[in-house]
Amino acid sequence: MIGFVGLGDMGLPMASRLLAEGHEVIAWNRSPGPLSALEEKGAVAAADPAEVMSRAELVGLCLSSHDTVETVAFGPSGLFSATDITARAVADFSTGSAEAARRFADRAEDKGVAWVDAPVSGGVPAAESGELIVFAGGTAEGVGMLAPLFEAVAARVTHVGPSGAGQVMKICNQMIAATNVVAIAEATAFARKAGVDVDTLASALAGGFADSAPLRIFGPRMAAQSFSPRLGAISLMRKDTGLVQALAAEIGAEVPLTDAARRVYDRAGDHPDIDFNSDLSALVRLYEDALTQTDEDAGA
Missing domain, CATH: 3.40.50.720 (NAD(P)-binding Rossmann-like Domain)
Structure with a gap:
């Protein structure tokens, strides 16, 4: 058993x-x-x-x-x-x-x-x-x-x-995944602002250097602003970037991209419509709502 x-x-x-x-x-x-x-x-x-x-x-x-x-x-x-x-x-x-x-x-x-x-x-x-x-x-x-x-x-x-090596490898994985998801959210909001049909973004980039499993999973959800069912919680990626930062401080490594990604994950806690329990795809709201606010400010 x-x-x-x-x-x-x-x-x-x-x-x-x-x-x-x-x-x-x-x-x-x-x-x-x-x-x-x-x-x-x-x-x-x-x-x-x-x-x-x-x-x-x-x-x-x-x-x-x-x-x-x-x-x-x-x-x-x-x-x-x-x-x-x-x-x-x-x-x-x-x-x-x-x-x-x-x-x-x-x-x-x-x-x-x-x-x-x-x-x-x-x-x-x-x-x-x-x-x-x-x-x-x-x-x-x-x-x-x-x-x-x-x-x-x-x-x-x-x-x-030996013991512990699996966890080190996983947070190396998360360094790449965490920054990748943020980049996908940023690119999706950017493309929408530029007038591109973002529903085609993931398929258009498929097979190229920008392709990745997170793009294939979360890209279409970000484009459609469809955040359920949850396929990965913001809270867990936020926790994992914290593990990277803690180990980096211990061993004296620089992780500027992970630091920047962590700041984005932290912002989810201040957004009125998403929170740390939201799906990772909801990160796009941080960028798209910011763009909307910028347009409103420019027209004021």
Whole structure:
């Protein structure tokens, strides 16, 4: 049996993939709605994370931050509070700090469990299709033990190094993705202002140097100003750029583009019609509303 904890935008489709691949799944989630939805598909609903750890052989986590992971894994009723641990390995698909990942791995090892930081890229569409990209940090043995779980949810797993290395690789990914999404929002608003049919923007740029998965996913949504269902929250990208900035300060690296992107994500909290829980495509409102305001000021 495979356990899964955290059934949010990414976790629910990942756990659903496990069921679709024929695995028995025991799951837990803080809010009952997603857990009930997964239960209807055939999963077993656990009373708490400890029950997951005491009944599953492998466990996946997909949570919002390393602070939440620490609580769910090591807090009261957490995974490692189980008196009879049957799980051999845990894959933490959450995005967090490398330092926290190393700390979690040490604590899990003390319990005889392999901990692999395994953050993912590809967004909700890849989670739904089982084609996520996984950056795995930990021991080769731990990564190998988690193969049945990885095979159900991922198109590719790269073992990038020891504990924490997966998280470093993921925030490198987020440096590119975060600035890319901002650039797409900026370009969409710019093109609309210049009189271009922005509905053709993503398809026109397809195959060229500007093409990217974020452009194909979020570009049409920005053009149509269609921001639901949510495929990626502003809050999470904002959190991830903060992780980049924190590590950059620690190692003495310059990240001016990430710094600029973070300022854009911060502005979402001041917008009257969007907030940090909005879809990433809603960032276009920051630029298009600013352009509208500029026109109004010029005509005054």
